[in-house]
Amino acid sequence: MEAGSDLGADPLSDPDSWQNDSVWFNMTDANSTSVHAVMMSPAINKAVNIFLTVSLAINMVSLGCTMEVAKIKHHLMKPKGVAIALLAQYGVMPLSAFCLAKVFRLSEIAAVVVLICGCSPGGSLSNVLALLLQGDMNLSIVMTSCSMILALGMMPLLLFIYCQGFPELQKSVPYLDIVVALFLILIPCGIGILINHYRPQNSKIFKRVSAAIMAVIIMVSGILVSVGIGGSILTVLSPTFMSISALMPFIGYSFGYIISSIFRLKQAERRTIAMETGCQNVQLCITILKLSFPLATIGPLFLFPMVYASFQLMEAGVLMALLICYQRFKPKKKGRNTSRFNALPS
Template sequence: MDNWTVCPPNATVCEGDSCIVPESDFNAILSVVMSTVLTILLALVMFSMGCNVELHKFLGHLKRPWGIVVGFLCQFGIMPLTGFILSVAFGILPVQAVVVLIQGCCPGGTASNILAYWVDGDMDLSVSMTTCSTLLALGMMPLCLFIYTKMWVDSGTIVIPYDSIGTSLVALVIPVSIGMYVNHRWPQKAKIILKIGSIAGAILIVLIAVVGGILYQSAWIIEPKLWIIGTIYPIAGYGLGFFLARIAGQPWYRCRTVALETGLQNTQLCSTIVQLSFSPEDLNLVFTFPLIYSIFQIVFAAILLGAYVAYKKCHRKNNTELQEKTDNEVEPRSSFQETNKGFQLDEK
């Protein structure tokens, strides 16, 4: 008994000067519960977003996929290249550079559909772009990673979770398809569902960011260069996506849609790939980067949304004032009218 010391109540093995405290499974349980709840909520939100999609317009984008092609060039052209340039410019470690590139090669996330609604974007284009990019990611992700990561690591060591991509595709297509059917059969009810779902979607985006911060709060100590890259990367995605769409001759509301689809990447997929591809030692260096990107892509999207809402209100106010001024203007009366009051001009 002399070799035993007094240990805290939650210690199970205590000998000599050391006490071994069992690891808490709180995070594991919370992760499973929140993942299930968020998946269900996300499916419901995508169902509501589908209530704003018209089938003939959606099929029109697939038949004449100019907007989808622009989005494809942004997501699998601009984003991987930007990640490569940032990795080289900041001189980060090879494993860190690979994670930055994995993030850039991921398809668009469903958050882009929610925000496209709030900025009066083209919902039909947004949903079709998200669907097509998720489907094309099955081939484009390995290709882009092979091209850009071979100077740092053998791309064969990166595990592409095709099952997760397939699950994301199913979780997107089925709820949206049901929403499109509801919009076709009951358009008035679809409008009510859309309003509720858009508010729920905004809350869900914030909730995902908060949950990620709670679950992985111990991993926030990371190299400052990754913080800087995680800040610049989504801004570059929004800006380059917008300007490329504008150069391609797309109207403003579609430019906003393409910008959001480019900057808002599927960070959950990136986290899955990172966990499957790297050792625990490497994960300590890079695991937080998808979370950093996720937070800043939401922050800047919220700033862009606020700027757009302010612009819309200001523009509406100016138009109202101009209309009132025009309505209040009195047409000048000629001297002939003043002299001959019995004669009135025929307004017709």
């Protein structure tokens, strides 16, 4: 009996498991343990950590290169759109993550993974999607900038608040590590802003080069993770995680658009805020989960943000298709045309 209880023990409550780099992580679903054994060698684990850190730094410099000081000042002088977007970002997504974790009765470690994803700021993907949906690009970039800066305080605060609903997590979430990680990513972002401000021609070159470097790093990291984790990657493809990954961006997109509609923002701003709300900084989530939690604790769950990213892209694609159909088939207003003809001299 004692041996059986030890095998089923929660890894969060076992201090020894936090110190083990090459360990077994047993999990078949989000709310059950045992059967699935995961093992990653220390060399592969460290290599993945290095690649994630480097790729995140490059991504943040590239993100900073898209930010213009003048446009940021303009939106801060008229902060209505930015304030509504931040309300949606840090109000809707963390609450959605908490509610879904409760509804699906997630285990403690699975719950904290979903909460970190829900409490994270927006990323550069939201800028691309806002552009494709004919949104307000200036608002999108300023919103991404502000959410990244505010994440330094908001992300740990929201995690602390929502972790109150999971007593076992109170002493297990590495708040200090998360704050340090958020602070460090602001440095390359600031470097990117300076490059764009003083050397705008160099910022364009850097964005092109960084895209190629990022593609290589993501490919190599994916191969290393596949080799290191193997079939256990199927853990994050369980019905529970797939359902949460599908619902979270849908809730974010929907409530982002609804909230901005209540405040009567322009259509372009509504679409922008919808994207900014539903799109999380997946790369930041993965890096925080991988570096802040030992592999003994997190196992393959640090890949959950990738599943989330897949669904946020698919759902954004559906919204793009609906927008195109609406614009193509919407009835044209004849009043303006007839009034123009009537105004012509006979």
